[in-house]
Amino acid sequence: MKNALILSIDQGTTSTRAIAFEVSDKGVFSVLAVSQIELAQHFPHSGWVEHDAAEIWRAVLQTCREVVTKAGGIERFAAIGITNQRETSVIWDVQTGEPLHRAIVWQDRRTAPEMDALKAAGHEEAVRAQTGLILDPYFSASKYAWLLDRVENGRERAKAGEIKLGTIDSWLMWKLTGGQSHVTDVTNAARTNLMALQTLNWSPSLCELFGVPLAALPEIRPSDARFGDCEPSLLGKAVPIHGVAGDQQSALVGHGALEAGEAKITYGTGAFLVANTGEKIVKSKARLLATMGWAADGKVRYALEGSIFSAGSAVQWLRDGLKALSDSRQSEAIAQTLPDNGGVYLVPGFTGLGAPWWEPDARGTVIGLTRDSGPAHLVRAALESLAYQTFDLLEALEKDGAPKLKRLRVDGGVTANAFVMQFIADVCAIEVERPAFQEMTALGAARLAAFGAGVTDTVWSPPQTAPAVWKPRMGEDERTMLLKGWRRAVKAAIVAAQDE
Secondary structure (H helix, E strand, C coil): CCCCEEEEEEECCCEEEEEEEEECCCCCEEEEEEEEEECCCECCCCCCCEECHHHHHHHHHHHHHHHHHHCCCCCCEEEEEEEECCCCEEEEECCCCCECCCEECCCCCCCHHHHHHHHHCCCHHHHHHHHCCCCCCCCHHHHHHHHHHCCCCHHHHHHCCCEEEEEHHHHHHHHHCCCCCCEEEHHHHCCCCCEECCCCEECHHHHHHHCCCHHHCCEEECCCCCCEECCHHHHCCCCEEEEEEEHHHHHHHHHCCCCCCCEEEEECCCEEEEEEEECCCCCCCCCCEEEEEEEECCEEEEEEEEEECCCHHHHHHHHHHCCCCCCCCHHHHHHCCCCCCCCCEEECCECEECCCCCECCCCCEEECCCCCCCHHHHHHHHHHHHHHHHHHHHHHHHHCCCCCCCEEEEECHHHHCHHHHHHHHHHHCCEEEECCCCCHHHHHHHHHHHHHCCCCCCCCCCCCCCCEEECCCCCHHHHHHHHHHHHHHHHHHHHHHHHC
């Protein structure tokens, strides 16, 4: 038999992709076929972000079918892996299998008042002790509660088993298995504010605190578990689902950052630093989040994570909102038309600020404009903001006792911008490594699925080609000056939010 194929589903914030990976007898993963569909986003109110879960399912089914056809048919596929946008929350009817409301996206801030009330009541420390997370609208628990409140008799129906809740992975597995599997993996469950990190189980006390019935939640399994079999009529064969992980944890596996002290950052719609802390749950003193790293082969690895809410979305805003670009790829050339930023800083707090600030009410802020400032300054400021925010995360990681990273592994669409990569290396005084193959989230899911299905005997596999590396070359005085300006800009964004 020829080398086995793995079908990797990568369901992200802005698009849905399916990739067929061929696995060689040496454990090397090669892309055989790809299909991708853009995803519509809905913004019904300021700070609200929604997706149509039914549209997501249709896109997943279409891309999978296209990839299977391109790869020559379903017979050689040994397993399915799934990686997904995390925290995004879905509610659906068990009988019809249809969503009861649009999915609430991870970026959504609508439940900020409820989170503020829980903080004021003194619940944050107890929540953090169990989950490693803070009380913030970012996580799924408050989204689930909001959705239940919008469905007539929502909680009663959920307790009776008539309504299910889940993150995107759970929704897709329910649909793929024809409603036979209501499951999730530990990395996605860890992002809900409802799973206890120590036990890897749902916490009854947290479910009660947030008003989320346990009966509506999926069963939690390790990332390399067998989650169920695809309904044969969908793709032509009952392919087992064997690897599932939230996108950031999946990227950690994709990079092979499987041991304590290794880290990566993914620059997509947002940007997410995940640093492996091994078997130890580290309680952050710098407002990073304790979370799951990966769980497979009977092993559990924890991590510290820092989240930047707006990375690639800042470039999208330049293109779609400000009309400063007609194509996102123009941003690199436009930024390089200027010798420096001209004192202009952009804090892309379009949906609040993530770690280490955690200011949900912050909004986008620009400082330093003069009569000489033009569209190019805003473009450059948006790109530079990615480096400054990365510096904040790495600084927080060191404050938590982590050794200074010698090299930062990066992936995601933004890493195609060489100006940004060099600026990150300069501002953070660190070597930046970008793998030749960029789809780390999809690769991580494929590796987990291949291992779970017995196609490979390890989660790790050798890289295909040498990475690109950017080394710092900026002087210390210039770094200090730029970071001082960034601090002023962040302070202005926070003060403006607090004054509202």
